[in-house]
Amino acid sequence: MAAIELKDITKEYRSDEIITSALRNVNLKIGSGEFAAIMGASGSGKTTLLNIIGCMDIPTSGTYLLDNEDLGGAKEKHLSSIRGKKISFVFQHFALIDDYTVFENVEIPLMKQPLSKAERKKKVLSALKLAGISNLAKKKPSNISGGQKQRAAIARAIVCQAEIILADEPTGALDSKTGNEIMRVFSELNNMGKTIILITHDKNVASYAKRLITIQDGSILSDEAI
Numbered sequence: 001m002a003a004i005e006l007k008d009i010t011k012e013y014r015s016d017e018i019i020t021s022a023l024r025n026v027n028l029k030i031g032s033g034e035f036a037a038i039m040g041a042s043g044s045g046k047t048t049l050l051n052i053i054g055c056m057d058i059p060t061s062g063t064y065l066l067d068n069e070d071l072g073g074a075k076e077k078h079l080s081s082i083r084g085k086k087i088s089f090v091f092q093h094f095a096l097i098d099d100y101t102v103f104e105n106v107e108i109p110l111m112k113q114p115l116s117k118a119e120r121k122k123k124v125l126s127a128l129k130l131a132g133i134s135n136l137a138k139k140k141p142s143n144i145s146g147g148q149k150q151r152a153a154i155a156r157a158i159v160c161q162a163e164i165i166l167a168d169e170p171t172g173a174l175d176s177k178t179g180n181e182i183m184r185v186f187s188e189l190n191n192m193g194k195t196i197i198l199i200t201h202d203k204n205v206a207s208y209a210k211r212l213i214t215i216q217d218g219s220i221l222s223d224e225a226i
């Protein structure tokens, strides 16, 4: 089943008199449990595509079906609940709150849910374990390494049991050894059944995926199993 289906999606940004076509007639299906990398030159439309898939942005035209639900015209409240439940994000610069401990950062997505403190704790500890940072729960982000920060961001992304994880340049701020460690975490999550879609400029990073989608000038240039 295609968890994600984009039909003839276009995205235009308008500012003053200038219209930028960020995506042009994109057709794409990504099934449940896939691991896809998106590559393409700067400005080719990768982030726009990921943001539309992640319900962070809406297309100018075309149809987006998520688990067969047409999201055209969906209200922000509904899109926001999808972001909490079905889809979560990992960002290049981690987006952790410095004043919170790692535990508290990972707990954030659970605060919207009707869970007891004990239930939240159980879920956070399980996510930290999966991300390989059980020992860092009490640390603040300023006292851990970049790779550990990204593991904390991954723990935060999986704590709600979202099935789809989207990552925009998740290794972009890391050295290559640490980047490889992070990619192994994504591979493990994919082996557990998570759908992973990530943007990268790095062919080595993309090689962890099982499908490579290349974008050029807002269109899909190639889409192949790797």
Ligand SMILES: Nc1ncnc2c1ncn2[C@@H]1O[C@H](COP(=O)(O)OP(=O)(O)OP(=O)(O)O)[C@@H](O)[C@H]1O
Binding pocket: 013, 014, 015, 020, 021, 022, 040, 041, 042, 043, 044, 045, 046, 047, 048, 049
């Ligand atoms: N909010 C915006 N307003 C106007 N134009 C935008 C906006 N966001 C993106 N664009 C334009 O849309 C096009 C696609 O941008 P996008 O960020 O999706 O590309 P990208 O492939 O992710 O680039 P990079 O690799 O540099 O992050 C670019 O021409 C960009 O300048």
